[in-house]
Amino acid sequence: MKKFLIPTLIFLIFLVPGTIQGGNNLEEFFCIDFLGYPLAGSSGRQESREKLPLHHEVNIFSEDPSRAWIAGKPGNGIGEKIWFEIEPGIRELLIINGHTMESSSFEANNRIKTAELQIWAAIYKPGMASEIGRLFHGYPASQAFKIELEDTSRKQIIEIEENWDDVKNAMDELLDRVKEVSGYAYLMTLEIREIYHGTESGNTGITEISWNLLPEYAGPGGLGIMDLRGKWQNKNGSPWESLELEWYPYYQGWTAYTDGNPYDAGIWEIGNGKISLYSDSKRDQFFFYGWPLGPDRIILIDESGKASTWKKDR
Numbered sequence: 001m002k003k004f005l006i007p008t009l010i011f012l013i014f015l016v017p018g019t020i021q022g023g024n025n026l027e028e029f030f031c032i033d034f035l036g037y038p039l040a041g042s043s044g045r046q047e048s049r050e051k052l053p054l055h056h057e058v059n060i061f062s063e064d065p066s067r068a069w070i071a072g073k074p075g076n077g078i079g080e081k082i083w084f085e086i087e088p089g090i091r092e093l094l095i096i097n098g099h100t101m102e103s104s105s106f107e108a109n110n111r112i113k114t115a116e117l118q119i120w121a122a123i124y125k126p127g128m129a130s131e132i133g134r135l136f137h138g139y140p141a142s143q144a145f146k147i148e149l150e151d152t153s154r155k156q157i158i159e160i161e162e163n164w165d166d167v168k169n170a171m172d173e174l175l176d177r178v179k180e181v182s183g184y185a186y187l188m189t190l191e192i193r194e195i196y197h198g199t200e201s202g203n204t205g206i207t208e209i210s211w212n213l214l215p216e217y218a219g220p221g222g223l224g225i226m227d228l229r230g231k232w233q234n235k236n237g238s239p240w241e242s243l244e245l246e247w248y249p250y251y252q253g254w255t256a257y258t259d260g261n262p263y264d265a266g267i268w269e270i271g272n273g274k275i276s277l278y279s280d281s282k283r284d285q286f287f288f289y290g291w292p293l294g295p296d297r298i299i300l301i302d303e304s305g306k307a308s309t310w311k312k313d314r
Contacts, residue, residue, distance in 0.1 A: 001038070001061070001087075001210045001226050029083050029122060029136045029187055033129075036314050037061045038085035038226050039185055041133070044072035057082055060209045063295065068099045070205035076110055076195055077204025083189045084209065086119070087225045088164040089217025092157050096208040100153045110204035111151055113194040118144040119162075120187040121171040125180050138187055141170035151196045155208070164217070219270030220300060221291035228275065230312050232298070237308030275300070 031039035040057040059067035060082070071077035098111035122138035129135075147158055167186070175181060195204055213224050229247040234240055240256040245268060254277050255265040266279040277286040288300040296312040 001224055025140055027120070027138050029120070029138050029189075030133055031083070031085070031136060031185070031187075032056075032058060032133045034058050036230060036312075039134070039187075040082070040084040042069060042071070042082040043080045045070060055205070057084070060084065060206055063208065065096075065207060066101045068101070068205040068207040070099065070109075070203050071192065076197075076202050077112075077192050078195060079192065080204075081189050081191045082206065083120075083187050085185045085226070086188045086211065087213070087217070088168055088186060089213045089224070090160055090162070090164075090211045091214045092159045092212050094208070094210045094212070095149065095156050095158065095206065096153065097149050097151070097156065097206060098153060099203070099205050100207045103153070106153045107198065108200040109198045110202065111196040111198070112149050112192055112204065112206065113151070113196050114146060114148045115193055116144050116146055116189075116191045118142060118189050119167055120189065121167075121174045121184070122187045123174060123178055123181050123184045125178075126182050129182065134183070136185060136187065139170070139174055141167045141186070146193070153207075164214075215273065216271050218273060219275045220273060220289055220298065222273070223270075223292060223298070225270065227292075228270065232310040232312050235309040235311055237306065238300075238310075243310065 029041055031041045033039055037058050038061055040060065042057045045055050045057060055068065055070040055072070057069050060069050061084075069082055071080040073080055098106045099109045100106050118140055119142040120138035121141040122136035124134045124136045142162065149156055171184065171186065175184065190206075192204060211224075212222060218224060219228055225247055229245050231242060231244045233242050240258060240263065241260075242257045244255045244257070246253045246255075252267050252269065253265065254268045256263045264279050264281060264284070266277060266281075268275060268277050270276070273289055275288050277288075279285065287303050290298055290300040292298050293309070296314065298310050298312075299307055300310065301307050
């Protein structure tokens with residue numbers, strides 16, 4: 001999940017390589033499914049008709065400093081969790097601590113001092129999806145590890161060293177053990193352990209979480225699967241009027257449209273700064289490099305050097 005701010009603080013975290021950790025250590029995760037955003041959920045959020053949009057879990061992906069996830073159970077937030085969908089290949093997490101709507105809100109509310117992170121291989125079975133989300137059963141794909149955050153509203157980098165092949169093997173192991181699977185996701189949990197106390201409020205939250213990928217897992221301009229999946233409208237430079245990139249369990253499909261109708265389709269993958277499209281029907285292959293032009297806009301360069309500009313539907 002590529003972001004465009006320049007981080008300032010760096011911490012190094014070593015993860016224990018994973019297969020399924022802890023055997024049958026099952027946890028349930030209900031994830032809210034908002035189109036265009038990674039799956040997310042939490043042990044609780046502050047809820048009111050007026051403030052729900054300001055405190056929702058998905059706000060950590062909104063890139064809006066006026067919104068944050070605010071832990072909602074009685075107390076100071078210690079022991080509460082937020083979980084969110086990730087993709088393999090993360091080399092660093094980027095976190096904006098606290099509620100940064102303005103300097104007074106950052107100081108008034110609690111901030112996280114230490115937290116425990118863990119990666120999970122998670123599946124949902126038939127009948128476990130609703131209109132607003134999905135209930136996942138998760139198994140640890142890494143051991144839990146501790147991070148410490150500075151008491152600042154600046155973006156902080158947590159560098160992560162993980163053998164992501166082992167994490168993917170943990171998912172493969174889980175899928176082999178379960179017969180009926182409707183979908184899967186890699187999830188990361190963040191559990192609050194210690195806090196910096198605010199001057200007025202007992203609320204604790206996070207404004208933003210994002211990540212950067214290892215080169216071999218990254219697409220054009222460092223973009224990841226979650227940045228690229230969705231429908232893109234061509235603004236100029238391509239014979240296709242739109243391109244839809246889907247990322248479903250067991251199938252990563254793309255469809256190109258002209259005149260409102262499917263023109264070509266196949267499977268896609270990313271890595272080493274490139275997106276590769278493999279055609280099912282026409283036996284063609286398309287390879288693009290490029291870079292983001294900002295949120296929801298990208299320029300793609302094909303192998304002949306021809307450029308096209310795209311805007312993502314939200």
